[in-house]
Amino acid sequence: MRILLAEDDLELASRLQPLLEQAGYVVNHVSDGREAEELGQIEELQAAIVDLGLPGLDGLSVIERWRGNGRDFPVLVLTARGRWHDKLAGFDAGADxxxxxxxxxxELILRLRALIRRSRGHASAQLSCGPLQLEINAGRFLLEGQPLSLSPQEFxxxxxxxHHPGSVVGRERLGEQVFDGGHDPDSNALDVLLGRLRRKLGVEMIQTVRGQGWRLVAPA
Incomplete structure (x- = not known):
C-alpha cells in the first residue's frame, strides 16, 4: 500500500517513515511541494500525508492541483496552524x-487507516497475483491464504x-522504491533482498529478465 509523505521537517519525517513502514505502508518521502505535486499526479497512491508549509509549492496548492486533475486518493494534512479558518482552507482545497x-x-496511523478504509469502501480490498494476495487495509501479504512474514524492505x-504485476522493473527503479533513493546501484543489497523473497514465495514468482530487471508473475 503506497503512500506519499510530503514533509520538509526532515527530523519529523525520519521518525514517521519507519513507523509508517512498520504499519505496512510503502512510503515515498519528499520535502518539496513541487515534487509532491508531480508524484501525486503520476504515482498510484492509496493516500498522502501533506504538510501545508512545504517549500516550492505550499501544501494547499499541491492538494488543489491534485483535485483539479481528478486525483481522488485521501489526503491527511499536517500543520502547525491550528486555527479553524486554516483548517477550513485545507478542507476547501480537498483535504480529507x-x-x-x-x-x-x-493517532496519525489510525487516522490514515480510517481514511484509506473509507476510500476503499470495504475492508477486504486486495490485490492478487496467483496465490499471492495483498490485503490493502490490513497491510499484510498472504500466500495461499497464510500470512507472510516480511521485513519492511521485503514488504x-x-x-x-x-502493484505492477507482469511489468519488468529495472534495478534503479526498484532501488529507488525500496531504499527511498539511497540505494547504491553497485551494491548487492537488492539481489540479497530478491533472493530472500524468492525463498519465501517460490523462485518461479519473481522472474529475471536478462539485461532488463525482474517481474512478478503468477506460477503456471
Missing part, C-alpha cells in the same frame, strides 16, 4: 482530514511488484 502539530504518531519490494 487534519492533524495539528504536535501529534502522536499512533516495500513486494508491494511495488504486486
Amino acid at each position: 482530514d487534519y492533524l495539528t502539530k504536535p501529534f502522536q504518531a499512533d 516495500r519490494l513486494l508491494s511495488y511488484f504486486i
Whole structure:
C-alpha cells in the first residue's frame, strides 16, 4: 500500500517513515511541494500525508492541483496552524482530514487507516497475483491464504511488484522504491533482498529478465 509523505521537517519525517513502514505502508518521502505535486499526479497512491508549509509549492496548492486533475486518493494534512479558518482552507482545497502539530504518531496511523478504509469502501480490498494476495487495509501479504512474514524492505519490494504485476522493473527503479533513493546501484543489497523473497514465495514468482530487471508473475 503506497503512500506519499510530503514533509520538509526532515527530523519529523525520519521518525514517521519507519513507523509508517512498520504499519505496512510503502512510503515515498519528499520535502518539496513541487515534487509532491508531480508524484501525486503520476504515482498510484492509496493516500498522502501533506504538510501545508512545504517549500516550492505550499501544501494547499499541491492538494488543489491534485483535485483539479481528478486525483481522488485521501489526503491527511499536517500543520502547525491550528486555527479553524486554516483548517477550513485545507478542507476547501480537498483535504480529507487534519492533524495539528504536535501529534502522536499512533493517532496519525489510525487516522490514515480510517481514511484509506473509507476510500476503499470495504475492508477486504486486495490485490492478487496467483496465490499471492495483498490485503490493502490490513497491510499484510498472504500466500495461499497464510500470512507472510516480511521485513519492511521485503514488504516495500513486494508491494511495488504486486502493484505492477507482469511489468519488468529495472534495478534503479526498484532501488529507488525500496531504499527511498539511497540505494547504491553497485551494491548487492537488492539481489540479497530478491533472493530472500524468492525463498519465501517460490523462485518461479519473481522472474529475471536478462539485461532488463525482474517481474512478478503468477506460477503456471
